[in-house]
Amino acid sequence: MDETALPGGALSADECAPPAHGAPALPAPAIRSARDASTTAPARSGTERAMGTAQPFRTGTAALLVNDEGQYLLHLRDANKREIHNPGTWSLIGGAPEPGETPQETITRELWEKAELEIPDLVPFVLLEDTCLDGDTKGHIQVYLGRWNGEAATLPLxxxxxxxxxxxxxxxxxTMCEWAEEVILKxxxxxQCTANSASKDDRAPVVQQP
Incomplete structure (x- = not known):
């Protein structure tokens, strides 16, 4: 998949400039580009070789939904629940796969079950390393990117x-979920990287043909 075609002009992680909104810098997240996250097992990147697998075990999915004003749809999770990840934080809507589901099927189901959301053009954005609630099992969260312009307050959460x-x-x-904040910063x-590239193209001199 060509990442330059993602909603919001997303590019690969190694091409990105620092975020423009002035938030404090976070430690570099364990994030892979959408191309690395492909379920069709493309040629292994350096990151994949270092982790020793071309098809990471996915323990969860999430959706980064953006509206036309550039805002992000965030989900306030229940507090005081030890059985869930990141209780009491603002995070991204999503959830874990059921047996036999693909990541795409999982996020489609989770969006509908949690908020009756149907987002037809979701695309893989980043793949995050994850540690399960037992503190030992390692997995990955597949984050998808999409666009939606509805009223959040009307959704049947x-x-x-x-x-x-x-x-x-x-x-x-x-009070942000750390990995969700990292995804938004990315x-x-x-x-910003896309805007900078467009600005350079606009300033490029026009070469007169002889």
Whole structure:
């Protein structure tokens, strides 16, 4: 899949500039590009070779949904629940696969079950390393990218507290799930990288043909 065609102009992780919204820098997340996350097992990247697998074990999925104003749909998770990841934080909507499901089938089902959301054009964005609740089992969260412009307050949420749109510059004031914040910072960096590339193209001199 050509990553330059992703919603929001997302590019690969190694091409991205620092985020423009001024949030404090986080340690480099264990993130792979959408191409590395492909379920068709493409040629292994350096990251994949270092991790020793071309088809990582996926323990969860999530959706990074962006509206036309550049805001992100965040999910406030239940607090005081030891049986869930990142309780009481703002995160991305998603969930774990059922037996036999592909990651795409999982995120499609989770969006519908949790909020009756149907996002037809979801594409793989990044693949995150993950540690399960037992503290030992290692896996990966497949994050998908999509666009949606509805009213968050009208969604019939079945898990968690609420869904709400936020711009990236509000994140420092929220209790964020760490990996969700890293994903949003990556998306912001990709947007800045795309804008910088477009600006360079606009300034390129026109060569007169003889």
């Amino acid at each position: 079945t898990e968690g507290i609420m869904l709400h749109w936020f711009s990236a510059d509000v994140m420092p004031r929220l 998306h912001q960096a990709d947007l």
